[in-house]
Amino acid sequence: MFRIGVLVSGGGTNLQAIIDRIEDGYLGNCEITSVVSSKEGVFALERAKKHGIKAVCMPRKAYADTNEYSVALANHFETEKVDLIVLAGFLTVLSEEFIKKFENKIINVHPSLIPSFCGKGFYGLVPHQEALKYGVKVTGATVHFVNGEVDGGKIILQKAVYVQEGDTPEVLQARVMKEAEHIILPEAIKILSKS
Ligand code: GRF
Numbered sequence: 001m002f003r004i005g006v007l008v009s010g011g012g013t014n015l016q017a018i019i020d021r022i023e024d025g026y027l028g029n030c031e032i033t034s035v036v037s038s039k040e041g042v043f044a045l046e047r048a049k050k051h052g053i054k055a056v057c058m059p060r061k062a063y064a065d066t067n068e069y070s071v072a073l074a075n076h077f078e079t080e081k082v083d084l085i086v087l088a089g090f091l092t093v094l095s096e097e098f099i100k101k102f103e104n105k106i107i108n109v110h111p112s113l114i115p116s117f118c119g120k121g122f123y124g125l126v127p128h129q130e131a132l133k134y135g136v137k138v139t140g141a142t143v144h145f146v147n148g149e150v151d152g153g154k155i156i157l158q159k160a161v162y163v164q165e166g167d168t169p170e171v172l173q174a175r176v177m178k179e180a181e182h183i184i185l186p187e188a189i190k191i192l193s194k195s
Pocket of ligand 1: 008009010011012013014015044088089090109110111124177181
C-alpha cells in the first residue's frame with residue numbers, strides 16, 4: 001500500500017476528494033494513514049473519523065515556532081512511514097528542514113494556474129479576488145511539489161476553469177474546487193503512487 005498523510009486546516013473538501021477516489025477504487029493501492037489538522041474543531045477531522053481514518057489535531061499555536069511545529073509533524077509522519085504528504089488546504093508554513101526531509105514527497109493543491117495569483121498571501125479567497133480584479137477569463141488549479149518557495153515547486157498537474165460573467169470570488173472558488181482541485185489532486189496522487 002502507498003501510505004498517504006494529509007495535512008489540513010479547514011473544511012477538507014480536497015481531503016474528501018481523495019477519500020472518495022480511494023473508496024471507489026481509482027486510487028486502489030493507496031491508504032490515508034492519518035489526517036493531521038493545524039486547527040482545532042475543523043470539519044476535515046470529522047470527515048476523516050467518519051471514514052475510519054486516524055484524525056490527529058496538532059494545533060500550530062501549541063508550539064513555540066515553525067521549527068518546533070515542523071519537528072513534531074516530521075516525527076509523526078516518520079512514525080506513520082508515509083510515502084507522500086498532501087497539503088490539502090493546510091495554512092501553516094513548514095520549516096526548510098521538514099521540506100528537505102520529505103523532498104519530492106510533499107504536494108500541495110493551489111487554486112490558480114501557477115505562476116498567476118500565487119505566492120505569499122495568496123490563500124483562501126485571495127487568488128479568486130485577484131483573478132477577478134485582473135479580469136482573466138481563465139483560471140484553475142495547480143498541484144505541485146512543495147519546495148522552499150511558496151507555491152514554487154515543480155508542477156505536477158494543472159486544470160483550467162473558465163471565469164463567468166457575474167462571478168463573485170465565492171462562486172469562482174466553488175467552481176475551481178469542484179471542476180479542478182477535486183479532480184487533479186487525486187489524479188496527481190495516482191501518478192505518484194502508480195496505482
Ligand atoms: C482550497 O482552495 C485549496 O486549494 C487551498 O485551500 C482550500 C482548502 O479547501 N489550498 P478544503 O479545506 O480542501 O475544502
